[in-house]
Amino acid sequence: MKQTEQFIVSEQTQRQRKAVAWLGRSFLFAVTSVAALAVLAIIFFIARDALPFFSGARGWDFFTSCEWYPTATPPKFGAGAIFVGSFIVTVTAVVLAVPPGILAAVCLSDLLPFNIRQIVKPVIEILAAIPSVVFGFFALVVLAPFMQDTCGASSGVNALNASVILAIMALPTIVSVSEDALQAAGRELREGSYALGATRAETIVKVVIPSAVSGIFSAVLLGIMRAMGETMVVWMASGNAAQIPSPIYNLLQPVRTLTATIAGDMGEADQMTGSAHYHVLFAMGLCLLIFSFLCNLAGEWIVTRQRKRLRGG
Amino acid sequence: MQLIMRKWLDRLFSFSAYSAIGLIIFVLVLVIGPIFVKGLGAYLFQGTIDNRRMMLNQFNRGDEGTLEVEWMEVKQERKSIYDMFSAFEKELDNMSATQRKTLKPVYKNIKEAVAVLIGPEPGAQLPALPRRIYGQTRWDRAQLKAKDVLFEETWDYSGAEGKKVLTPRAPLFKGTALEPLFPKIEKNLSQLMRPRLTFYPQFLTDKAIDAHFFGGIGAEVAGTIYLALGAMLIAVPLGVIAAIYFKEYAKEGPTLSFLRTCVNTLAGVPSVVFGLFGLAFFINTLHVSPGKSVLAGALTLALLVLPTVIRASEEAIAAVPHTYKEAALSLGAGKWRTILTVILPAALPGILTGIVISMGRAAGETAPIIFTAAVSVGPLVMPSEVFTTPTPALSWNLYNICTEHEAVEEIRHVQYGMAATLVLIVLTLNALAIVIRAKVSRKLKG
Numbered sequence: 001m002k003q004t005e006q007f008i009v010s011e012q013t014q015r016q017r018k019a020v021a022w023l024g025r026s027f028l029f030a031v032t033s034v035a036a037l038a039v040l041a042i043i044f045f046i047a048r049d050a051l052p053f054f055s056g057a058r059g060w061d062f063f064t065s066c067e068w069y070p071t072a073t074p075p076k077f078g079a080g081a082i083f084v085g086s087f088i089v090t091v092t093a094v095v096l097a098v099p100p101g102i103l104a105a106v107c108l109s110d111l112l113p114f115n116i117r118q119i120v121k122p123v124i125e126i127l128a129a130i131p132s133v134v135f136g137f138f139a140l141v142v143l144a145p146f147m148q149d150t151c152g153a154s155s156g157v158n159a160l161n162a163s164v165i166l167a168i169m170a171l172p173t174i175v176s177v178s179e180d181a182l183q184a185a186g187r188e189l190r191e192g193s194y195a196l197g198a199t200r201a202e203t204i205v206k207v208v209i210p211s212a213v214s215g216i217f218s219a220v221l222l223g224i225m226r227a228m229g230e231t232m233v234v235w236m237a238s239g240n241a242a243q244i245p246s247p248i249y250n251l252l253q254p255v256r257t258l259t260a261t262i263a264g265d266m267g268e269a270d271q272m273t274g275s276a277h278y279h280v281l282f283a284m285g286l287c288l289l290i291f292s293f294l295c296n297l298a299g300e301w302i303v304t305r306q307r308k309r310l311r312g313g
Numbered sequence: 314m315q316l317i318m319r320k321w322l323d324r325l326f327s328f329s330a331y332s333a334i335g336l337i338i339f340v341l342v343l344v345i346g347p348i349f350v351k352g353l354g355a356y357l358f359q360g361t362i363d364n365r366r367m368m369l370n371q372f373n374r375g376d377e378g379t380l381e382v383e384w385m386e387v388k389q390e391r392k393s394i395y396d397m398f399s400a401f402e403k404e405l406d407n408m409s410a411t412q413r414k415t416l417k418p419v420y421k422n423i424k425e426a427v428a429v430l431i432g433p434e435p436g437a438q439l440p441a442l443p444r445r446i447y448g449q450t451r452w453d454r455a456q457l458k459a460k461d462v463l464f465e466e467t468w469d470y471s472g473a474e475g476k477k478v479l480t481p482r483a484p485l486f487k488g489t490a491l492e493p494l495f496p497k498i499e500k501n502l503s504q505l506m507r508p509r510l511t512f513y514p515q516f517l518t519d520k521a522i523d524a525h526f527f528g529g530i531g532a533e534v535a536g537t538i539y540l541a542l543g544a545m546l547i548a549v550p551l552g553v554i555a556a557i558y559f560k561e562y563a564k565e566g567p568t569l570s571f572l573r574t575c576v577n578t579l580a581g582v583p584s585v586v587f588g589l590f591g592l593a594f595f596i597n598t599l600h601v602s603p604g605k606s607v608l609a610g611a612l613t614l615a616l617l618v619l620p621t622v623i624r625a626s627e628e629a630i631a632a633v634p635h636t637y638k639e640a641a642l643s644l645g646a647g648k649w650r651t652i653l654t655v656i657l658p659a660a661l662p663g664i665l666t667g668i669v670i671s672m673g674r675a676a677g678e679t680a681p682i683i684f685t686a687a688v689s690v691g692p693l694v695m696p697s698e699v700f701t702t703p704t705p706a707l708s709w710n711l712y713n714i715c716t717e718h719e720a721v722e723e724i725r726h727v728q729y730g731m732a733a734t735l736v737l738i739v740l741t742l743n744a745l746a747i748v749i750r751a752k753v754s755r756k757l758k759g
Contacts (some may be wrong), residue, residue: 229583
């Protein structure tokens with residue numbers, strides 16, 4: 001009788017325990033919310049400092065005009081050429097990175113034996129670990145003189161240089177995410193295709209890749225996000241000239257990107273009082289933020305659509 | 314026929330897939346190779362007598378006695394050059410006007426080039442800048458600078474692009490007192506400079522002298538360590554607690570999916586936007602410090618690595634076998650106790666892996682600290698000053714000394730040294746993560 005009483009907890013202690021558990025739970029929730037809501041704070045504060053710029057009549061010029069003279073009097077904030085520059089560099093980088101990225105992912109998932117794959121994967125991960133400023137240094141000191149000597153470019157720092165380095169930086173992301181997607185395609189699918197007499201190349205191109213296409217799309221999206229948001233490399237390697245190359249596909253001309261403009265001009269802009277120059281840089285930051293947000297949404301949409309399709313099929 | 318074709322297409326496909334892997338590895342070697350090889354040159358190089366004198370004067374390193382003996386010899390050797398100069402100056406006075414007109418500017422250039430090569434004449438007033446007090450401290454630089462003495466550099470613009478043309482100066486001075494100078498510098502340069510293999514591990518910890526012309530990268534290394542450690546101190550508690558909540562407490566629902574979307578979005582924010590946010594929020598709104606500071610930079614970096622820490626911790630917690638948890642609960646442990654004494658210890662190595670990788674990322678990031686923490690030139694920051702003072706950091710200063718420095722070409726070895734050190738720090742952290750991961754998987758296998 002006495003022994004069982006030991007295990008019976010009085011109502012008061014039970015209530016106390018519940019309260020403590022509730023407190024702990026709330027504490028965890030609060031800390032998690034702080035971590036998660038940081039992104040809302042980022043959006044809020046970037047927008048707060050960007051909106052004064054758009055409140056004037058300058059908003060329209062910002063997107064359409066190509067006259068970027070932020071320190072002239074009166075200053076001109078036409079960022080059209082800068083948007084085009086970001087676009088050119090990102091698209092070129094992704095075009096350069098996607099074919100070898102997918103091929104390398106195929107090689108990792110279907111061709112290489114397990115032992116070698118265990119070695120090759122960390123080696124490719126090293127590429128992702130190298131800091132961006134080191135890539136920028138490489139672009140400036142090794143690639144730029146090389147380009148000047150061989151490609152006949154008037155300057156080694158140009159859109160192509162930045163794009164090549166961005167492609168290298170986007171490669172590990174594209175490889176690892178596409179490889180996961182290819183792995184997820186499953187063994188039965190491949191065996192079915194082989195049983196029908198398809199070669200390995202046919203199996204991969206006609207069966208495995210189509211079934212993994214949404215994963216590959218999200219890999220490309222991540223690559224785009226990485227290339228668009230990268231700062232140091234484009235700042236050091238793109239030449240920083242706010243102009244649209246003529247003709248537009250001439251990659252050997254210098255361009256200027258959004259990220260490089262933010263990084264380069266914030267030192268000149270009045271950081272404390274908040275001049276128009278300060279606000280225009282936040283406006284650019286807001287554009288980058290919205291872009292990455294849209295990419296994220298697109299990625300999530302692809303994933304959910306794929307999930308639905310799998311459930312339905 | 315078609316079969317052969319398909320077979321060849323198959324082979325072509327395999328070949329291109331293999332070569333894609335080859336390409337990536339080749340690129341990796343191409344990028345890291347020169348940085349490590351030339352970066353080693355900052356630590357291990359042929360140092361001249363001027364390097365040893367500089368070390369003795371600035372850092373009080375080396376043996377004064379032996380250096381004095383060697384310096385006397387070199388001084389004697391160098392004195393003959395200055396003797397030639399004074400003899401030539403006397404000759405110059407007696408020359409015809411036209412000859413003087415051609416030789417005098419060239420002589421002036423030679424004199425300047427010699428001063429760069431072996432430093433100012435002993436006994437003359439010392440220049441203010443340390444870089445002018447000493448001759449070339451590195452043998453490779455000395456050989457380059459010797460060429461500036463021997464050759465006149467002109468540019469040929471006859472073609473589409475300018476081409477550098479080097480004309481030897483020796484024939485111009487044939488028959489003058491300056492004639493023996495050229496063979497002396499060409500053949501006896503090592504007598505003048507006394508190169509000797511020098512190992513300089515203190516490059517990692519020494520302060521920089523005269524805008525990185527001499528000395529090491531101590532202040533930058535310290536700044537990088539402060540920033541990376543500070544970021545982890547803030548991000549790890551937040552990240553691990555959030556992971557515990559997500560994995561052990563949260564129930565599926567709109568709140569959870571909203572929080573998850575937030576974390577995913579945070580992971581996609583471009584790094585330069587973190588910098589803007591740090592400036593607008595931590596410095597201009599919260600005023601955590603009067604201006605840029607290590608604290609503001611660490612807070613910004615903490616946000617940047619937070620999603621990585623959360624994901625790694627979640628994965629580690631999810632990997633803990635269910636049986637552990639059930640055993641703890643069946644023994645009568647509460648939920649809290651189960652988490653603290655069973656789940657977290659079991660997940661610790663996995664969490665540690667994520668922390669170490671995030672730390673590497675924080676150490677290498679540049680854009681977030683430009684507006685929040687980094688300065689181009691600054692002294693070593695003491696631990697007590699981290700809340701108020703900005704700091705130099707490896708990543709930012711690498712950018713700075715290879716683009717905005719006044720003599721970019723002169724300090725290439727420092728740039729390579731800095732890049733190699735940064736890569737080495739990051740790769741060491743990553744290797745550490747791989748080791749931890751390997752240990753864990755071995756332990757799980759039993």
